[in-house]
Amino acid sequence: MLIDRIKLFESGFQSIKENIDKLLQQSDAKAVLLVDRDGNLITNAGETEKIDLEGFATLASADFAATSQLAELIGETQFRTLYHQGERDHLYFQVLTRNIIIAVIFDQRTTLGLVRVRVKHAAETLSKILEDIFGNQQQPSPEEEAGLEDISKDIEDELDRLFG
Amino acid sequence: MALINYATKEINVKIVYYGPGLGGKTTNLRWIYGKLDQSAKGKMITLATEMDRTLFFDFLPVDLGTVRGFQTRFHLYTVPGQVFYNASRRIILRGADGIIFVADSQRERREDNADSLANLKENLATFNLKLTDSPYVIQYNKRDLPNLMTVSEMEAFLNPNQVPYFEAVATQGIGVFETLKQVAKMVIRKF
Numbered sequence: 032m033l034i035d036r037i038k039l040f041e042s043g044f045q046s047i048k049e050n051i052d053k054l055l056q057q058s059d060a061k062a063v064l065l066v067d068r069d070g071n072l073i074t075n076a077g078e079t080e081k082i083d084l085e086g087f088a089t090l091a092s093a094d095f096a097a098t099s100q101l102a103e104l105i106g107e108t109q110f111r112t113l114y115h116q117g118e119r120d121h122l123y124f125q126v127l128t129r130n131i132i133i134a135v136i137f138d139q140r141t142t143l144g145l146v147r148v149r150v151k152h153a154a155e156t157l158s159k160i161l162e163d164i165f166g167n168q169q170q171p172s173p174e175e176e177a178g179l180e181d182i183s184k185d186i187e188d189e190l191d192r193l194f195g
Numbered sequence: 196m197a198l199i200n201y202a203t204k205e206i207n208v209k210i211v212y213y214g215p216g217l218g219g220k221t222t223n224l225r226w227i228y229g230k231l232d233q234s235a236k237g238k239m240i241t242l243a244t245e246m247d248r249t250l251f252f253d254f255l256p257v258d259l260g261t262v263r264g265f266q267t268r269f270h271l272y273t274v275p276g277q278v279f280y281n282a283s284r285r286i287i288l289r290g291a292d293g294i295i296f297v298a299d300s301q302r303e304r305r306e307d308n309a310d311s312l313a314n315l316k317e318n319l320a321t322f323n324l325k326l327t328d329s330p331y332v333i334q335y336n337k338r339d340l341p342n343l344m345t346v347s348e349m350e351a352f353l354n355p356n357q358v359p360y361f362e363a364v365a366t367q368g369i370g371v372f373e374t375l376k377q378v379a380k381m382v383i384r385k386f
Contacts, residue, residue: 036197036292044202069290070254070270071198071207085237085256089270093242093251096286175201182263183383189259189267190379193235194372 037067040171043164044074050157051076054133058149059141061120065157066091068130077136091134095126112150114143125150128158129165197292197382199265206267208382209290210375213315214297215307216248216276219336222365223297224255224273227375230368231257249275252287269379276311285318293330293378297365298353300335300343305352312353326356330381333360334374339367 039047047065055063055076062077070089099109115122123135123146133154135146171179198207212220221241228239237256244250252272259267272291274284288294296315298308316326335349346362354360359377363370 036199039198039200039202041202044200048202067198069198069209073198073200074203083238085268085270086240086254089240089254093286096289097251097283100282100286171201179199179263179265179386182265183386185262186259186267186383186386187380189262190376190383193231193257193259194376 037071037165038171039073039164040175043160046160047157047164048074048076050153050160051133054135054149054153057153058135058137058146060135060137060146061140062136064088064091064134064136066132066134068092068096068132073131082136087134091124091132095124095130095132112147123147123150125154127154128161131157131161133157197386204261204265206262206265207270208268208292208379209270209272210293210295210378210382211288211291212271212273212295212297213284213288213311214276215299215304215311216278218276218297218299218304218308218311219334219363219365220273220276220297221249221253223295223334223336223363223371223374224253224271226365226368226371227257227271228255230372234258235260248277249273250280251275251283269375271375278310278314281314281318284314285321288315288318289322291329293382294326294332295374295378296331296333296353297336297363298333298349300337300349300362301340302342302344305344308349308353330378330385331358332374332378332381333358334363334365334370335360336363336365336370338362338369339364 051063051074062079064075065073066088070092072084072088102110111126113124120138125133133150137146214220235258240254242251255271257269272287274287333354361370361374365371
């Protein structure tokens with residue numbers, strides 16, 4: 032059996048990226064990230080240079096997973112949004128289709144209310160795009176396919192180099 | 196679940212270390228973190244109790260660099276081994292592309308190993324998966340301690356499917372990279 036995997040291609044990815052950029056602009060947030068339920072960062076926009084993005088994505092998905100278990104304990108299936116208030120910076124998360132998460136980092140330049148409204152609007156659009164991508168089993172273009180052909184052997188060589 | 200992003204040229208793969216409490220899962224990750232060059236690793240995240248026992252998970256991103264233009268990363272996770280943290284184990288196990296079972300070779304941990312392996316199978320079953328579906332290897336850890344089970348004894352009750360296994364002393368790095376390399380290659384061959 033082939034391992035299960037998420038594949039993103041140029042066309043679908045660009046639509047996602049445009050909507051994430053738009054959300055950043057309209058919400059006046061510091062940064063917006065899109066993370067899958069396994070902690071993979073799909074894309075990001077805004078001021079992310081000082082953030083450990085891999086760590087953030089992992090912990091964001093774990094945060095959601097843990098609170099989903101809490102939700103089950105009280106008879107809910109899932110909490111759709113999470114809010115963490117800091118002294119300067121705050122986090123607002125919303126789950127989209129297929130447990131993909133929008134994470135917004137924001138400060139005093141905007142308000143929770145505006146972020147919440149803008150995320151809700153963006154979530155509808157992004158969920159449709161993601162359903163198109165994952166529902167239609169998109170195939171890679173010939174150029175994209177060629178890029179991965181026989182890549183296993185090259186990755187194995189790199190593993191030998193790194194791990195001895 | 197592996198992520199292949201053709202647009203940003205990225206491949207992410209998830210490997211999970213499973214096994215009984217105090218078996219050496221976190222020690223494997225710490226050894227890897229300590230030995231890899233700065234360029235090949237990200238920040239290690241540990242969610243542990245005050246007693247340094249894994250509470251939720253450890254996470255270490257290993258960066259293989261660019262292969263055929265694709266930035267290739269392995270995300271290594273450990274699960275908490277203590278019996279009562281099963282909800283955490285299930286969360287971390289979800290989406291694993293490869294699994295390493297770290298068994299404690301001490302004779303008195305025989306039942307703990309068996310219980311943890313049974314728990315792994317149960318948790319996979321909740322995702323409609325079997326152990327034979329995943330790239331999977333076993334590490335017989337703590338081979339430097341007294342009162343050990345022999346490898347053939349451990350093989351007999353922990354490895355009926357004859358998956359690759361490695362003897363290890365994770366505190367000294369023995370067998371650590373070999374184990375990870377084997378499961379990583381098994382995952383990649385399924386691409």
